[in-house]
Amino acid sequence: MMMKKLKTGERTDIDFAGKNYVFEKVNPYFLKVTSEEGERLVSIEGTVEIRIDLAFYERPYFLKWSTPVQASPKTTLKFMVKLPLQKKLVVEAGKKDIVIAAHHERHKMAWHGQVYEGQLCYFIEPEIYFKPLAGDFANMPVRVVNPHTESRQITKFVVNPDYLMLYEAENGFFTNKVYINIVGEDRFSASYGRETTKSAKKPKRIIKERIRAPKKVLTSFSPLKLAKEFGVLE
Amino acid sequence: MVSVMGFTLDLAVFEKVVKAAAIIIIGYILSKVSGSFTGRVVGREVNPHIGKISKKIVSYTVMAIAVVTALDLFIEVSTLLAAAGIAGIAISMAAQRSVSNIISGLFLLADQPFEIGDAVDIGGDAGEVLDISLFSTRLRTFDNKYLRIPNETVASARIINLSYYDLRRLEIPLGIAYKEDVGRALKIISGVLSENRFVLAEPEPQVMVTGFGESSIDLQIRAWVQRSELFTARTELIKEIKAALDAEGIEIPFPHRTVYFGAGEVERLKEGR
Numbered sequence: 321m322m323m324k325k326l327k328t329g330e331r332t333d334i335d336f337a338g339k340n341y342v343f344e345k346v347n348p349y350f351l352k353v354t355s356e357e358g359e360r361l362v363s364i365e366g367t368v369e370i371r372i373d374l375a376f377y378e379r380p381y382f383l384k385w386s387t388p389v390q391a392s393p394k395t396t397l398k399f400m401v402k403l404p405l406q407k408k409l410v411v412e413a414g415k416k417d418i419v420i421a422a423h424h425e426r427h428k429m430a431w432h433g434q435v436y437e438g439q440l441c442y443f444i445e446p447e448i449y450f451k452p453l454a455g456d457f458a459n460m461p462v463r464v465v466n467p468h469t470e471s472r473q474i475t476k477f478v479v480n481p482d483y484l485m486l487y488e489a490e491n492g493f494f495t496n497k498v499y500i501n502i503v504g505e506d507r508f509s510a511s512y513g514r515e516t517t518k519s520a521k522k523p524k525r526i527i528k529e530r531i532r533a534p535k536k537v538l539t540s541f542s543p544l545k546l547a548k549e550f551g552v553l554e
Numbered sequence: 555m556v557s558v559m560g561f562t563l564d565l566a567v568f569e570k571v572v573k574a575a576a577i578i579i580i581g582y583i584l585s586k587v588s589g590s591f592t593g594r595v596v597g598r599e600v601n602p603h604i605g606k607i608s609k610k611i612v613s614y615t616v617m618a619i620a621v622v623t624a625l626d627l628f629i630e631v632s633t634l635l636a637a638a639g640i641a642g643i644a645i646s647m648a649a650q651r652s653v654s655n656i657i658s659g660l661f662l663l664a665d666q667p668f669e670i671g672d673a674v675d676i677g678g679d680a681g682e683v684l685d686i687s688l689f690s691t692r693l694r695t696f697d698n699k700y701l702r703i704p705n706e707t708v709a710s711a712r713i714i715n716l717s718y719y720d721l722r723r724l725e726i727p728l729g730i731a732y733k734e735d736v737g738r739a740l741k742i743i744s745g746v747l748s749e750n751r752f753v754l755a756e757p758e759p760q761v762m763v764t765g766f767g768e769s770s771i772d773l774q775i776r777a778w779v780q781r782s783e784l785f786t787a788r789t790e791l792i793k794e795i796k797a798a799l800d801a802e803g804i805e806i807p808f809p810h811r812t813v814y815f816g817a818g819e820v821e822r823l824k825e826g827r
Contacts, residue, residue, distance in 0.1 A: 382755070382756060384755070384756070428751065428753075428755045429754050429755070429780070430754055430755045430756035431721060431754050431756055431757060431778065432756070435719070435721050435723075435778070436719050436721075438721075440720075440780070443755040443756065476756075
């Protein structure tokens with residue numbers, strides 16, 4: 321995304337998340353950053369590149385639909401959901417980069433797991449759509465697989481950003497495909513593909529997955545509406 | 555005979571002194587090494603605090619064995635131990651509380667209902683755990699007082715660890731006037747819960763009707779929040795619920811009684827009869 325270069329003695333200002341940041345390369349070794357929060361000196365040598373990066377959230381995404389998604393017997397539903405991304409204001413010189421500020425939308429939080437052990441997630445109520453959209457979010461291709469002979473439904477699932485990749489394409493940002501296999505009532509297994517959807521035009525991977533995803537992760541939501549993760553299936 | 559620093563000693567006695575000194579020195583070195591090793595292993599495998607205490611116990615035990623072994627060169631240690639046994643009974647009668655505290659302390663360290671840094675409530679005394687020693691547990695109360703509780707008391711008290719889990723459930727009781735539409739009130743409160751930034755979306759918050767109170771229809775609000783935001787969440791929720799109910803004209807009644815007088819009583823009271 322947007323990039324500006326700054327040499328020693330130069331100055332520039334950037335609007336980020338509704339705030340104004342003034343960058344000044346005061347000498348070859350230091351960069352002064354002034355914002356409404358105050359002033360700070362960043363130790364960074366040489367010509368500095370200032371840019372705004374997109375990144376996945378640090379915590380998992382807990383996706384829940386207000387009405388269940390119904391899958392007919394032995395079908396695969398293909399759709400996309402918007403996955404919000406965070407923006408980071410980054411300065412880089414050589415191999416060193418420093419995050420000056422990070423911003424993401426305000427979300428409610430949700431707990432994934434038993435109340436005595438689990439993890440905090442960002443709560444998202446995703447819309448389902450079928451053609452990619454451009455914007456500061458990722459189009460996540462979802463494949464809901466119902467291998468059963470009766471129809472099943474899914475109301476919620478959890479996506480781990482550690483297993484996601486981000487692609488930049490001509491028609492927006494995309495993640496790798498996420499497969500949700502409906503195992504049973506409130507039980508599903510999630511697996512993460514290695515490629516994105518063919519709807520992405522000339523995709524270029526800009527973020528690698530943080531951890532290589534296990535083949536399948538089985539998750540169960542108990543009758544008390546809490547999730548229990550059974551771990552890797554195979 | 556041997557002359558040492560102006561003193562003349564019998565050779566046999568001199569040999570014993572040298573042996574005793576060697577035993578003490580070796581014992582001291584062994585006590586340090588064994589104590590340090592035990593402390594490191596226990597601290598790594600169990601808990602750093604238990605590791606520190608284990609280090610002291612092992613170190614003192616090894617040193618005590620070295621001292622007794624050195625003494626054995628000069629006197630009959632068994633006689634000494636027998637005398638110590640009798641003295642020990644007398645001392646233990648006097649020091650039974652201290653011994654009980656030590657034993658309770660060891661049980662607490664093994665059971666680990668809390669650790670240093672936890673916020674706890676021990677039999678009604680609440681605070682942050684500063685230290686767990688062999689004799690006592692020390693707390694810093696939330697209003698910044700220093701509290702020392704003997705371990706015997708701690709071990710037999712009801713202990714609540716307030717910082718064990720990351721999630722807490724807020725429970726807010728509320729009453730609405732009998733004249734109000736309960737369904738409407740529940741909807742308004744649910745709306746507040748779904749908008750409140752502290753209330754977790756999962757597990758879902760609940761609003762329940764719990765009964766017919768003396769002055770109101772009793773409701774119970776249950777919402778899960780992060781432990782670190784418990785007090786702020788409670789304050790914000792109560793403010794928001796009150797504001798929302800006030801905006802919709804729903805009354806939260808204070809306790810009241812309706813008193814019925816018999817016929818003619820009101821006039822009699824007015825006349826002062």
